Amino acid sequence: MERIEKIVLVGAGNVATQLAQGFHEHGRKVVQVYSRTDSSARSLAETLQCDYTTDLSCIYPGANLYLFSVADQALADLVKQFPLTNVAVAHTSGSLPLSLLTKPGLRAGVFYPLQTFSKKRKPDFSAIPFFLESNDPDLLASLHELAGTLSNDVRHIDSAQREIIHIAAVFACNFTNHLFSIADELLESNHISFDILHPLIRETIEKALASKPATVQTGPAVRNDRQIIEKHINALSTLPGYQIIYNFISQSITEKNKIKS
Amino acid sequence: MERIEKIVLVGAGNVATQLAQGFHEHGRKVVQVYSRTDSSARSLAETLQCDYTTDLSCIYPGANLYLFSVADQALADLVKQFPLTNVAVAHTSGSLPLSLLTKPGLRAGVFYPLQTFSKKRKPDFSAIPFFLESNDPDLLASLHELAGTLSNDVRHIDSAQREIIHIAAVFACNFTNHLFSIADELLESNHISFDILHPLIRETIEKALASKPATVQTGPAVRNDRQIIEKHINALSTLPGYQIIYNFISQSITEKNKIKS
Structure with missing residues (x-):
C-alpha cells in the first residue's frame, strides 16, 4: 500500500478547504490547489502555503492523489480535460458514481466525508464518517489510511449505497x-x-x-x-x-x- | 395581584406532567389532578402526592388557578362541562384562542410554554419561553409571576401571534x-x-x-x-x-x- 503523502486538490470550495487543512494538520502535504477561479485557488493556497494554478495543463504530475472536490455539475468535464495518466484520482461527492472517474490510465476512488462544511467553521473530523469506494484494492487501502488520519469512522460502500x-x-x-x-x-x-x-x-x-x-x-x-x-x-x-x-x-x-x- | 399558590391541573399528559413537577419544585402546590383516564390521573397524582379525580363535578373549588392542559380537540367540551364559576382558568395550547375559555364567571388566560415535552425527560424550564395572554390584567400579572418561578423568558402575546x-x-x-x-x-x-x-x-x-x-x-x-x-x-x-x-x-x-x- 502506498501512503498518500502528496495531494493535489482539484477544487477550492468548502469541502476542499476543510479537507486540505485537515490533511495539513496530520502531516500530509497538499502540494498544489487547482481552481477555475483565481481568487479561490490563491486564497486556499496561501493558507496552506502551497502552489496553485487555474490551468489544468499546469497541474503538478508527482502527487499520490488528485482529489476532485468541485460542484457535481463540474466534475465530468474536469475529468475529461484532466491531462495526467497513471495517477490516482478520487472525488468527494455524495451523489456521483465512481464510474464518472473511470478513464484509461486513471486509478479511481471515492473519498466522501458525510458532513456539511463551511470555509470558516473548523469541523471535528474525528467523528465524521468517511465513505470510500474503489475497484482498485491498493488505492482503497491508501484512501483508508488517509481517511483514518482524520477520522475514527471510515467505511467502504458502493455508489448505490x-x-x-x-x-x-x-x-x-x-x-x-x-x-x-x-x-x-x-x-x-x-x-x-x-x-x-x-x-x-x-x-x-x-x-x-x-x-x-x-x-x-x-x-x-x-x-x-x-x-x-x-x-x-x-x-x-x-x-x-x-x-x-x-x-x-x-x-x-x-x-x-x-x-x- | 394574587399569587397562584394552589393549582388544579385539568389534564395529565406530557405538558401537564412536566409543568406540575416544575410547580412543585418551586413551592407551588398542585392540589388536584383531573383526567378522563383514571390511570393517567392516578399516576401523576401519586408523583405529586396530591388528590385526583376523573369526575369534573368533583373538582376541588378552592384553587387559584385551573390549568387546562389537554389535547386541543378536547378543550372546548371540557370548558363547557366545567362546573365552577368565579375562578381563574388558563390553557396551555399553542393553537387555541383565548376566547375558547371565555365563559360567564370565568377569568381566562393562556399559559403556553414553547417546548416539546415527554413524560420521562425533565426539561430545563429556565430557558423555555412562556407566552401568556389574558384580558384580565390581574390574572395576567398572576400568570406572569407563576411563569417567572419556572422561566427567565416570559412574554405577553395575543392569540394571532x-x-x-x-x-x-x-x-x-x-x-x-x-x-x-x-x-x-x-x-x-x-x-x-x-x-x-x-x-x-x-x-x-x-x-x-x-x-x-x-x-x-x-x-x-x-x-x-x-x-x-x-x-x-x-x-x-x-x-x-x-x-x-x-x-x-x-x-x-x-x-x-x-x-x-
Missing part, C-alpha cells in the same frame, strides 16, 4: 435547514425573533437522536388533529409554497403513524 | 423530526444505521442557530443542481409520499434562493 446516504442527508440536513428558514421567515414577518425556537429545536434534536425519530413524533399531524391542521393551512394562504409543504409533510406524518399503529 | 409561533414550531420541530424519520427509514431499508447522520445533524443545527438559517442553506436545491435532484427523485420512485416532499421542498429552496440573489 452512497446515493441513499446522500438522499437521507438531504432530508435530514438540507431540508431541515429550509424548515428552519421557513420558521424564521414566518416569525420575522410577525416581528418575533427566531431565537424563541432555539430551546425547542435543541430539545427536538436531542429526543430524535436519543431514540428512533418516528417514535418521538409530536404535533398536530401525528394526532391527526384536522382542526388545527386546517387552521394552519388557512393561515398560510398567502404563502402557497409553504402551504404545500405543510400539507404534504402533515399527510406523510399521519400516514406513517397509521401504518405504525 | 401565538398561532404564528405554533406554526413556526410545527415546521422547525414536528416536521424536522419527520424528515429525520424519513432519513432513518431510507437508511434502515438499506441496512445502514441512522447514527451515521448524527454528526451531520448536529453541525446543521449549530450552523442554523448561530446565524440566519437561510444564509447557511446547502445542498443540491440551493445550487439548483437539476441533475442530482432528478436522480434523487427517481431513486424515491417507490416512495411517492417522500418523492413529493423532496420535490416541493427542493422547489421551495430554489425559489427562496432566486428571490435572495
Whole structure:
C-alpha cells in the first residue's frame, strides 16, 4: 500500500478547504490547489502555503492523489480535460458514481466525508464518517489510511449505497435547514425573533437522536388533529409554497403513524 | 395581584406532567389532578402526592388557578362541562384562542410554554419561553409571576401571534423530526444505521442557530443542481409520499434562493 503523502486538490470550495487543512494538520502535504477561479485557488493556497494554478495543463504530475472536490455539475468535464495518466484520482461527492472517474490510465476512488462544511467553521473530523469506494484494492487501502488520519469512522460502500446516504442527508440536513428558514421567515414577518425556537429545536434534536425519530413524533399531524391542521393551512394562504409543504409533510406524518399503529 | 399558590391541573399528559413537577419544585402546590383516564390521573397524582379525580363535578373549588392542559380537540367540551364559576382558568395550547375559555364567571388566560415535552425527560424550564395572554390584567400579572418561578423568558402575546409561533414550531420541530424519520427509514431499508447522520445533524443545527438559517442553506436545491435532484427523485420512485416532499421542498429552496440573489 502506498501512503498518500502528496495531494493535489482539484477544487477550492468548502469541502476542499476543510479537507486540505485537515490533511495539513496530520502531516500530509497538499502540494498544489487547482481552481477555475483565481481568487479561490490563491486564497486556499496561501493558507496552506502551497502552489496553485487555474490551468489544468499546469497541474503538478508527482502527487499520490488528485482529489476532485468541485460542484457535481463540474466534475465530468474536469475529468475529461484532466491531462495526467497513471495517477490516482478520487472525488468527494455524495451523489456521483465512481464510474464518472473511470478513464484509461486513471486509478479511481471515492473519498466522501458525510458532513456539511463551511470555509470558516473548523469541523471535528474525528467523528465524521468517511465513505470510500474503489475497484482498485491498493488505492482503497491508501484512501483508508488517509481517511483514518482524520477520522475514527471510515467505511467502504458502493455508489448505490452512497446515493441513499446522500438522499437521507438531504432530508435530514438540507431540508431541515429550509424548515428552519421557513420558521424564521414566518416569525420575522410577525416581528418575533427566531431565537424563541432555539430551546425547542435543541430539545427536538436531542429526543430524535436519543431514540428512533418516528417514535418521538409530536404535533398536530401525528394526532391527526384536522382542526388545527386546517387552521394552519388557512393561515398560510398567502404563502402557497409553504402551504404545500405543510400539507404534504402533515399527510406523510399521519400516514406513517397509521401504518405504525 | 394574587399569587397562584394552589393549582388544579385539568389534564395529565406530557405538558401537564412536566409543568406540575416544575410547580412543585418551586413551592407551588398542585392540589388536584383531573383526567378522563383514571390511570393517567392516578399516576401523576401519586408523583405529586396530591388528590385526583376523573369526575369534573368533583373538582376541588378552592384553587387559584385551573390549568387546562389537554389535547386541543378536547378543550372546548371540557370548558363547557366545567362546573365552577368565579375562578381563574388558563390553557396551555399553542393553537387555541383565548376566547375558547371565555365563559360567564370565568377569568381566562393562556399559559403556553414553547417546548416539546415527554413524560420521562425533565426539561430545563429556565430557558423555555412562556407566552401568556389574558384580558384580565390581574390574572395576567398572576400568570406572569407563576411563569417567572419556572422561566427567565416570559412574554405577553395575543392569540394571532401565538398561532404564528405554533406554526413556526410545527415546521422547525414536528416536521424536522419527520424528515429525520424519513432519513432513518431510507437508511434502515438499506441496512445502514441512522447514527451515521448524527454528526451531520448536529453541525446543521449549530450552523442554523448561530446565524440566519437561510444564509447557511446547502445542498443540491440551493445550487439548483437539476441533475442530482432528478436522480434523487427517481431513486424515491417507490416512495411517492417522500418523492413529493423532496420535490416541493427542493422547489421551495430554489425559489427562496432566486428571490435572495
